Amino acid sequence: MASGKTGGLKRYHDLNGWLFIAPSVALIGVFLVYPIFRSLYLSFFSGKGMMMKFAGFGNVVRLWNDPVFIQALTNTVTFFVVQVPIMILLALMLAAVLNNEKLKFIGFFRTAIFLPCVASLVAYSVLFKSMFSVDGVVNQALMAIGLIGSPIGWLTEPFWAKVLVILAITWRWTGYNMIFYLAALQNIDKSIYEAAKIDGVPAWARFFYITVPMLKPVILFTTIISTIGTIQLFDEVYNLTEGKGGPANSTITLSLYIYNLTFRFMPSFGYAATISYVIVIMVALFSFLQFYAARDRS
Amino acid sequence: MNKMILSRLAAGLFAGASLLASTAAFAGEVTVWCWDPNFNVAIMKEAAARYTAKHPETTFNIVDFAKADVEQKLQTGLSSGTTDALPDIVLIEDYGAQKYLQSFPGAFAELSSKIDFSGFAPYKVELMTLDGAVYGMPFDSGVTGLYYRKDYLEQAGFKPEDMQDLTWDRFIEIGKEVEAKTGKKMLGLDINDAGFIRILMQSAGGWYFDKDGNLSIADNAALKAALETTQKILQANVHKPSAGWTEWVNAFTSGDVATVTTGVWITGTVKAQADQSGKWGVAPIPKLSIEGAGHASNLGGSSWYVTANSAEKDEAIDFLNEVYAKDVDFYQKILADRGAVGSLLAARTGAAYSEADAFFGGEKVWQNFSDWLAKVPAVNYGVFTNEVDTAVTAHLPSLGQGANVDEVLKAIDSQAQGQIQ
Numbered sequence: 049m050a051s052g053k054t055g056g057l058k059r060y061h062d063l064n065g066w067l068f069i070a071p072s073v074a075l076i077g078v079f080l081v082y083p084i085f086r087s088l089y090l091s092f093f094s095g096k097g098m099m100m101k102f103a104g105f106g107n108v109v110r111l112w113n114d115p116v117f118i119q120a121l122t123n124t125v126t127f128f129v130v131q132v133p134i135m136i137l138l139a140l141m142l143a144a145v146l147n148n149e150k151l152k153f154i155g156f157f158r159t160a161i162f163l164p165c166v167a168s169l170v171a172y173s174v175l176f177k178s179m180f181s182v183d184g185v186v187n188q189a190l191m192a193i194g195l196i197g198s199p200i201g202w203l204t205e206p207f208w209a210k211v212l213v214i215l216a217i218t219w220r221w222t223g224y225n226m227i228f229y230l231a232a233l234q235n236i237d238k239s240i241y242e243a244a245k246i247d248g249v250p251a252w253a254r255f256f257y258i259t260v261p262m263l264k265p266v267i268l269f270t271t272i273i274s275t276i277g278t279i280q281l282f283d284e285v286y287n288l289t290e291g292k293g294g295p296a297n298s299t300i301t302l303s304l305y306i307y308n309l310t311f312r313f314m315p316s317f318g319y320a321a322t323i324s325y326v327i328v329i330m331v332a333l334f335s336f337l338q339f340y341a342a343r344d345r346s
Numbered sequence: 347m348n349k350m351i352l353s354r355l356a357a358g359l360f361a362g363a364s365l366l367a368s369t370a371a372f373a374g375e376v377t378v379w380c381w382d383p384n385f386n387v388a389i390m391k392e393a394a395a396r397y398t399a400k401h402p403e404t405t406f407n408i409v410d411f412a413k414a415d416v417e418q419k420l421q422t423g424l425s426s427g428t429t430d431a432l433p434d435i436v437l438i439e440d441y442g443a444q445k446y447l448q449s450f451p452g453a454f455a456e457l458s459s460k461i462d463f464s465g466f467a468p469y470k471v472e473l474m475t476l477d478g479a480v481y482g483m484p485f486d487s488g489v490t491g492l493y494y495r496k497d498y499l500e501q502a503g504f505k506p507e508d509m510q511d512l513t514w515d516r517f518i519e520i521g522k523e524v525e526a527k528t529g530k531k532m533l534g535l536d537i538n539d540a541g542f543i544r545i546l547m548q549s550a551g552g553w554y555f556d557k558d559g560n561l562s563i564a565d566n567a568a569l570k571a572a573l574e575t576t577q578k579i580l581q582a583n584v585h586k587p588s589a590g591w592t593e594w595v596n597a598f599t600s601g602d603v604a605t606v607t608t609g610v611w612i613t614g615t616v617k618a619q620a621d622q623s624g625k626w627g628v629a630p631i632p633k634l635s636i637e638g639a640g641h642a643s644n645l646g647g648s649s650w651y652v653t654a655n656s657a658e659k660d661e662a663i664d665f666l667n668e669v670y671a672k673d674v675d676f677y678q679k680i681l682a683d684r685g686a687v688g689s690l691l692a693a694r695t696g697a698a699y700s701e702a703d704a705f706f707g708g709e710k711v712w713q714n715f716s717d718w719l720a721k722v723p724a725v726n727y728g729v730f731t732n733e734v735d736t737a738v739t740a741h742l743p744s745l746g747q748g749a750n751v752d753e754v755l756k757a758i759d760s761q762a763q764g765q766i767q
């Protein structure tokens with residue numbers, strides 16, 4: 049009798065619970081789960097636009113024989129390997145400096161460095177494009193101070209185009225990461241530093257042996273977020289190169305290639321879906337590696 | 347970095363939904379998507395005004411997007427199958443016509459039975475024909491010309507007669523003279539755009555594909571000559587490099603370069619610089635030094651297509667037929683106002699075509715363009731022009747660094763093979 053009663057109550061709670069979450073479950077199902085499985089299904093098909101037929105692992109084979117894919121993969125990895133460490137280190141150093149209460153105009157500096165990440169992605173890309181054009185202000189300034197003799201083709205030479213993309217995303221996202229570190233630095237107990245000072249630990253050692261280890265969870269978090277962001281890099285290269293990833297495919301990223309395969313070229317939805325799974329695998333792999341590298345060794 | 351895409355998608359959805367609502371509320375409204383407010387949009391507005399004068403119950407909603415946005419929205423709408431969000435009439439660039447017709451069968455209305463296509467330039471009709479049926483309304487032509495600054499060339503010692511019947515080698519020599527005497531570069535070149543290569547290639551009757559649409563790169567004499575010429579220009583350094591369309595346009599509107607070789611549709615942009623009136627001339631484009639090469643070529647050009655599931659399909663077709671296929675006076679107006687060279691052959695007998703243009707120092711430029719139009723070699727644009735274009739632009743920088751042209755052709759070939767499946 050009693051068990052029947054609680055069973056009824058349990059069913060009542062279960063039902064209510066499910067009713068409460070039903071709308072979000074339905075929305076997640078339709079807009080998240082379904083597309084994920086649908087794109088996996090799509091990746092087994094190939095053909096022109098809507099004229100698709102089953103291709104099995106044909107798209108995976110195509111990946112190996114596609115020089116543009118290899119180029120896009122190489123570029124993406126290059127951006128990630130070069131840019132993420134530079135940005136994280138820069139953000140960490142800036143945060144440590146700007147955490148110093150004795151510094152004047154600290155609010156101004158914090159705001160100034162954070163401000164780029166509030167800028168619209170498209171707006172700043174367009175701005176960078178005009179600043180770094182052959183006769184733009186950057187070349188003129190560099191020539192005026194005598195650093196270079198002739199203008200650098202920031203957007204017309206493959207090497208410099210890569211440099212420009214890295215510059216652009218570093219400028220945009222360093223402040224964003226710095227804010228995380230600044231917040232975390234507030235939580236480090238000042239007495240630890242005081243104790244270290246009394247023991248005669250120099251400033252650089254306090255940074256590497258106290259600040260960095262104490263910030264480890266935040267560093268891990270920002271590294272993973274930045275990794276995912278860089279692997280999915282799209283807006284900056286799209287706007288800097290008018291959607292082409294040029295010159296000579298030197299700035300094409302996987303996401304931009306997916307976009308081109310879907311919207312600019314003869315639409316090959318299946319192949320584009322296959323490449324999007326490459327991104328998924330890469331993100332999972334790199335995140336796992338970072339978790340593994342930062343694990344607590346006991 | 348991903349939020350941007352999401353918000354764009356959302357904006358697209360809302361735009362689509364509001365479009366749907368407006369078409370439902372006003373029966374008889376024809377929605378048109380096109381790009382370039384100074385050209386296609388303005389011309390479509392002129393055409394709409396002419397039609398509503400006779401059919402007051404029809405209204406038009408002409409939507410101005412960037413070209414890439416029109417293509418993206420169209421491709422998204424077609425592939426998702428939500429045809430409600432699509433316009434009644436859409437502008438498609440000729441290079442992409444077969445791509446849409448072949449990858450989305452049944453998406454566009456067949457017009458063969460409703461419109462007489464015999465009056466149009468045959469190459470235009472052919473590129474919108476699939477399995478014997480015609481799917482579009484031919485619009486503007488991209489017949490090319492060499493626009494040059496008479497004042498700069500005069501300073502360098504060249505008269506307009508010297509600009510006729512050039513070869514590209516001679517063009518480069520002139521370019522060196524011009525730079526020595528005036529300090530100006532001869533032309534602007536966008537290293538991310540293969541348009542210049544396509545002009546050269548088509549002027550010798552070649553394309554990335556043969557007549558049957560098969561990839562033809564490795565043994566393509568016209569493409570090889572086009573690449574060699576581009577290499578000579580890059581190495582002679584008579585060009586001003588530009589990154590993207592805006593910079594490229596800016597190179598000649600600001601007076602930094604002495605010539606522009608491109609499609610006739612640029613006329614409006616050239617003439618927009620009123621202070622440069624009388625300083626420009628137009629000559630036939632230089633010739634490649636291979637057999638079968640000529641002075642006529644084409645770049646771009648686009649046509650109107652009616653979507654098959656449009657509620658106002660019949661009205662839209664009637665509109666296109668009445669204005670674009672019959673109204674010769676309309677073509678005079680858009681030529682005089684916008685520099686649009688249509689592909690309706692009858693239009694060329696009209697008055698505007700034989701008039702002299704004061705901006706070009708009283709030259710009869712339109713007569714010239716229409717003569718050259720008749721000589722444009724017909725080629726098969728195939729369905730993969732964008733893909734091969736990407737392969738070509740990917741190898742342009744190495745050309746400038748002196749790479750062997752045969753090696754570059756091989757590299758383009760292998761990249762293109764990987765792209766088109």
